[in-house]
Amino acid sequence: MGKEKKRVESITPRDEDFGRWYTDVVIQAALVDYSSxxxxxxxxxxxxxxxxxxxxxxxxxxxxxxxxxxxxxxxxPESLLEREKDHVEGFxxxxxxxxxxxxxxxxxxxxxxxxxxxxxCEHYAKIVQSYRDLPILYNQWVSVVRWEKxxxxxxxxxxxxxxxxxxxxATEEDAMEETLRMLDVYxxxxxxYLAMPVIRGQKTDKEKFAGAQKTYTIEAQMxxxxxxxxxxxxxxxxxxxxxxxxxxxxxxxxxxxxxxxxWGVSTRLIGAIIMVHGDDSGLVLPPKIAPTQIAxxxxxxxxxxxxxxxxxxxxxxEKDFTxxxxxxxxxxxxxxxxxxxxxIPLRLELGPRxxxxxxxxxxxxxxxxxxxxxxxxxxxxxQELLDAIQQNLxxxxxxxxxxxxxxxxxxxxxxxxxxxxxxxxxxxxxDDQACEDKIKEDTGATSRCIPxxxxxxxxxxxxxxxxxxxxxxxxxxxx
RNA sequence: CGGGGUGUAGCUCAGGUGGUAGAGCGCUUGUUUCGGGAACAAGAGGCCGCAAGUUCAAGUCUUGUCACUCCGACCA
Numbered sequence: 001m002g003k004e005k006k007r008v009e010s011i012t013p014r015d016e017d018f019g020r021w022y023t024d025v026v027i028q029a030a031l032v033d034y035s036s037x038x039x040x041x042x043x044x045x046x047x048x049x050x051x052x053x054x055x056x057x058x059x060x061x062x063x064x065x066x067x068x069x070x071x072x073x074x075x076x077p078e079s080l081l082e083r084e085k086d087h088v089e090g091f092x093x094x095x096x097x098x099x100x101x102x103x104x105x106x107x108x109x110x111x112x113x114x115x116x117x118x119x120x121c122e123h124y125a126k127i128v129q130s131y132r133d134l135p136i137l138y139n140q141w142v143s144v145v146r147w148e149k150x151x152x153x154x155x156x157x158x159x160x161x162x163x164x165x166x167x168x169x170a171t172e173e174d175a176m177e178e179t180l181r182m183l184d185v186y187x188x189x190x191x192x193y194l195a196m197p198v199i200r201g202q203k204t205d206k207e208k209f210a211g212a213q214k215t216y217t218i219e220a221q222m223x224x225x226x227x228x229x230x231x232x233x234x235x236x237x238x239x240x241x242x243x244x245x246x247x248x249x250x251x252x253x254x255x256x257x258x259x260x261x262x263w264g265v266s267t268r269l270i271g272a273i274i275m276v277h278g279d280d281s282g283l284v285l286p287p288k289i290a291p292t293q294i295a296x297x298x299x300x301x302x303x304x305x306x307x308x309x310x311x312x313x314x315x316x317x318e319k320d321f322t323x324x325x326x327x328x329x330x331x332x333x334x335x336x337x338x339x340x341x342x343x344i345p346l347r348l349e350l351g352p353r354x355x356x357x358x359x360x361x362x363x364x365x366x367x368x369x370x371x372x373x374x375x376x377x378x379x380x381x382x383q384e385l386l387d388a389i390q391q392n393l394x395x396x397x398x399x400x401x402x403x404x405x406x407x408x409x410x411x412x413x414x415x416x417x418x419x420x421x422x423x424x425x426x427x428x429x430x431d432d433q434a435c436e437d438k439i440k441e442d443t444g445a446t447s448r449c450i451p452x453x454x455x456x457x458x459x460x461x462x463x464x465x466x467x468x469x470x471x472x473x474x475x476x477x478x479x
Numbered sequence: 480c481g482g483g484g485u486g487u488a489g490c491u492c493a494g495g496u497g498g499u500a501g502a503g504c505g506c507u508u509g510u511u512u513c514g515g516g517a518a519c520a521a522g523a524g525g526c527c528g529c530a531a532g533u534u535c536a537a538g539u540c541u542u543g544u545c546a547c548u549c550c551g552a553c554c555a
Contacts, residue, residue, distance in 0.1 A: 017549090019548090019550090020548090020549080023548075023549095034547070036546075037546090038545085038546065090554090091554095093553085093554085094553090094554070115555095144555095146555080148553085148554065148555095149480060149552090149553070149554085150480090150551095150552095150553085150554095152548095155555090156554075160555080162555080209555095228555095229555060230555090232555070264555080265555090266555060297514090299513065299514050300512095300513050300514080301513080302512090302513075303513095329512090329513080330513095330516085330517095331512085331513060331515085331516065332514060332515070332516090333513090333514090333515035333516045333517085334515085334516040334517090335516085336514095336515050336516080337515070337516050338516080349514065351513090351514055352514095353514075361514080479555095
């Protein structure tokens, strides 16, 4: 060849610079584009398509658990936002304000919702009268705005899309049950659709949601070992109900305050998918959430019969899968690289040789493995491959995460582990925020959660101060 | 919000000491190609991020501002 090496679009190797790799993938897989407002992204078809899949699947799960969708306004009057003290303290520093309508200054400024508790609560105060009205199980799919100082695509943007569920219940027990049920739904969704293992647990008081009594979380480990809070479910008790006057008459005709929950996941999940599954060739999408599951590439399709056969195969596949057939005149090699970049789980190549032998070539995105499939009964074979990919992505992520959980019991090892071993640390804690603060100060790691499935050993001491421990806690650096 | 870096063609970038804008890739058209990012030919494409200032003259110098990006602090 001897020619100068051609310049091709490429991405930074993942293990060389994870941050750069991430932004390269986000841009080159055509998920987003930047807009002229900092932290407000354009979600392109590839990116929005993933969100549509997330919405579709998760919305089904929410409906199946009796939730109803609503739409609240985008604006919150300042006085309404201020109704619950902890809540406003938590959010005030990062809300965007609308001060004018046309040329005229508003009597009262309006914030663009950073979250919609106050709007739901104002409404609930009106519609809740009797125990017969409860529970109320509402959800909305909207975008919210938080004026973040530093932003990163999907992980931290000023406007982001999410779903926020807001429910009202008669009793503490009912509300707590709902809080944990939704954590289960999120767990199921992340593990079975996103192929992303999560650790479930409770947030410490320091990390809980502004205005919540208890916050539960699912925490995922990214490929670089850092944690990503991937979904939260909050138990409010009757705090908001008291602030907003949400009361009902019980069976004995006595007025009671209602008990509430809220819970949400956001487009941040797209960031999680990228950082859990992606590799040096770009995005890797789990088949169950991929907007396009199969890239069908006809080879040498100017030759007699190839394109016809490809159309036929496409029609067959589309009975069960989403298929992209690329019959543009780009080179096959270009198409291979492009659809790998975009994370399409399975590629099927169909050329004259395949047609001759009644087969096609399948290439797995997760492993790069090539197998020849018979065209006869193709869909069943493809389904099998997609299932295997889905399972492999999960198994792979789980194995890597489990390898990178380190249990430590003394502070020296704790500091040494945070510094040298990316991943999560499991260590006992005394329940004093001073220790959380010190750990963050010294190492940059924060408490991720108090897991449900780890019990404290008899006589365990706080990894930081050495006093008697109250909980086992996962710690780690987080996004 | 603190520290570093960067804004010139769609993308990546080059444009000493100020003198009116370039390359590669991409794009368009045509021909040949097609099993891992094709070749040739002919084209199109730029208020040099934005705003002030210095100057006869600013991509180039000054100041401001906005955005992106990396590293911290803060938050989903």
